[in-house]
Amino acid sequence: MIAYLEHFVHGNDTESTPNDDVSSLQGSFHFSPISIATKDFGGMKSSTPLAVIRPYSTSDVARAVKAATTTTNLTVAPRGNGHSINGQAMAEKGLVLDMRATAEEHFQLLYHDGVPYVDVSGGALWEEVLKRCVSQFQLVPRSWTDYLGLTVGGTLSNAGVSGQTFRYGPQTANVTELEVVTGKGDTLVCNENENSELFFATLGGLGQFGIITRARIVLQQAPDMVRWIRVIYSEFEDFTKDAEWLVTLPEGDGFDYVEGFVVANNDDSCNGWPTVPMGSNQVFDPVLVPSSAGPVLYCLELALHYRKTARSSDVNKKVDRLLGGLRFVEGIKFEDDVKYMDFLLRVKSVEEDAKAKGIWDAPHPWLNMFVSKSDIADFDREVFKKILKHGVGGPILVYPLLRSK
Ligand SMILES: Cc1cc2nc3c(=O)[nH]c(=O)nc-3n(C[C@H](O)[C@H](O)[C@H](O)COP(=O)(O)OP(=O)(O)OC[C@H]3O[C@@H](n4cnc5c(N)ncnc54)[C@H](O)[C@@H]3O)c2cc1C
Numbered sequence: 001m002i003a004y005l006e007h008f009v010h011g012n013d014t015e016s017t018p019n020d021d022v023s024s025l026q027g028s029f030h031f032s033p034i035s036i037a038t039k040d041f042g043g044m045k046s047s048t049p050l051a052v053i054r055p056y057s058t059s060d061v062a063r064a065v066k067a068a069t070t071t072t073n074l075t076v077a078p079r080g081n082g083h084s085i086n087g088q089a090m091a092e093k094g095l096v097l098d099m100r101a102t103a104e105e106h107f108q109l110l111y112h113d114g115v116p117y118v119d120v121s122g123g124a125l126w127e128e129v130l131k132r133c134v135s136q137f138q139l140v141p142r143s144w145t146d147y148l149g150l151t152v153g154g155t156l157s158n159a160g161v162s163g164q165t166f167r168y169g170p171q172t173a174n175v176t177e178l179e180v181v182t183g184k185g186d187t188l189v190c191n192e193n194e195n196s197e198l199f200f201a202t203l204g205g206l207g208q209f210g211i212i213t214r215a216r217i218v219l220q221q222a223p224d225m226v227r228w229i230r231v232i233y234s235e236f237e238d239f240t241k242d243a244e245w246l247v248t249l250p251e252g253d254g255f256d257y258v259e260g261f262v263v264a265n266n267d268d269s270c271n272g273w274p275t276v277p278m279g280s281n282q283v284f285d286p287v288l289v290p291s292s293a294g295p296v297l298y299c300l301e302l303a304l305h306y307r308k309t310a311r312s313s314d315v316n317k318k319v320d321r322l323l324g325g326l327r328f329v330e331g332i333k334f335e336d337d338v339k340y341m342d343f344l345l346r347v348k349s350v351e352e353d354a355k356a357k358g359i360w361d362a363p364h365p366w367l368n369m370f371v372s373k374s375d376i377a378d379f380d381r382e383v384f385k386k387i388l389k390h391g392v393g394g395p396i397l398v399y400p401l402l403r404s405k
Contacts, residue, residue: 029064030054030101037096042085043363047092050074054101058179058187058213061097065211066185068095078211080154081125083147085366088206089154097211099123099153106214109137116219117176122153122212129217130344139219140340142168146259146397147347153212159204161368161401163257163303166247169405172203174218180210187213223256223305226343227319228336230276231300231328234265234293236380238327243300244373244400246322255322257303262384262396265289265297271391273297278336288331295389298398300328303343364394370401 032052039046055061061078068074075094082089090096102123110117116139120129126141127148133140143164145155156178160171168174177191180202188210190199201209233239239260246258264271273284276299289297304322306315323333338346354360371379388396 029060030056032098036098037079037082037090039082040085040087040089041083041364042087042366043361044085044365045087045090047087047090049077049091049096050093052079052096052098054098056101057105058102058181061099061102061181061211061213062185062187064095064097065181065183069183069185078122078153078207080123080151080157081149083150083154085364099151099211100125102213103128103151107132109139109219110216112176117216118219119214119216120152121214122151122156124152126150126152126155127345127348130341133219134222134341137219138222140222141171141174141217142220143171143174144344145171147351148345149348149351152215152217153207156203156212156215157206163259163301163399165401165405166258166399167251167256167405171217173405175203175215176218177216178202178212179214180212182210191216223340224308225306225310226257226338226340227304227306227315228278228338228343229302229304229319229323230278230334231302231323231326232276232289232332233298233300233328234290235327236298236377236384239298239300240376240400242326242328245325246302247400247402255302256305257301259301259397259399261299261301262388262391262398263297263299264389264391265293265295268391270393275395276332277334282334282336284332288329290329294385296384300326301399305340373400 030053032054034049034052037049037052053064055064065076068076073093075091076097077089077091077094078097078099079089080099100123102121103125105121106119107121107124108119110119116137118129118133118137118139118141125148126145129152130140130148143160144162145160146162155171156175177189178199179187179189180198181187182198188195188198190196190202192199198210202212233242243258243260246254263273263275266272267274267286269275273286276284304315304319351360384396
């Protein structure tokens, strides 16, 4: 293996990657092909590391970081599932740690003051966490991302924002403890009280303050089913007022998930009306769109959790009461009852479809922004209605969050 690395080094710029960097890696490291870490989901940056190491445990991670600290040049980047968009998980001529190899190391349920938590590995996918928590404990994390093919360490190094954030905060607000390997290769446990600076720096820290090897995540009872709803607005003001009202409702009184997106007001299959229905049995009827509508429409996406023992009349009553107060375009409403797990995994079918069409690997120049309430109407006028009126060839999500979360 070392011979292979030396060959690689000599084939490149030996000045910036001297041989002593390589010899410090001697030992029992496991390696992956370099190619897995040269690209990411964004597809806009590429970078060639010296080596990709597969650590199977926290001590492997610590050993790799320690080895790098003894060298003059090696940088280290943890890589989750590589779904960043700007090369954040890359290390040019450095070491990439393929954290997926650690996925199995931790998985333990514990209770503190009657509240359930699960300890999971930084390299576990959220999809794996969901499936194991449901099947083993009938419990689940409270805050998610839209797509679950992302690692725990990868989203906790960003934020992890989705339609539950208005209620529980981002995923980073639902973690009470981390085990972190620091830049010196030390393994530390951190939380609000112990090594708190490290804890808060690592959450949202893009891997720059330490490598998350274990995270303790708050759990709640797993719902069985979800009433999944999409309604359409022609007026941005109505859309934002309704969405902002919904996120102020207390737990139990409102929806459990509030998101939304912008669609072009036309029949474009990628940006327009056809992107709104949730199933092939649903059809968007454009005749119902008011003639006063502008170049874009707004879709409010909602979900209500329920137990399979709930009476459907009670679920209907609650949904009707909540929807009754909203100002969406009459008649343009899509509803479906789906299993909770299928709802959380809803983007998986989008992924499979995009892979089948060969577009999953296309570049994804994505942008995430927090826009204040006082600027959102201007943003709509200038950005959605003018610059993006034909769409972006993919989703344009827009939904309210509470600053307090
Ligand atoms: C289809 C899709 C949908 C998405 N939806 C959402 C969404 O709804 N909400 C949302 O908030 N985000 C969303 N994202 C963005 C996603 O949260 C980030 O891209 C996230 O970083 C991806 O996780 P990853 O495991 O692929 O991390 P990577 O891209 O591998 O890494 C991300 C960053 O974290 C660092 N890192 C990775 N693992 C660790 C670790 N164990 N310890 C410390 N640092 C680490 C890396 O060095 C890098 O800086 C989505 C992405 C995709 C592709």
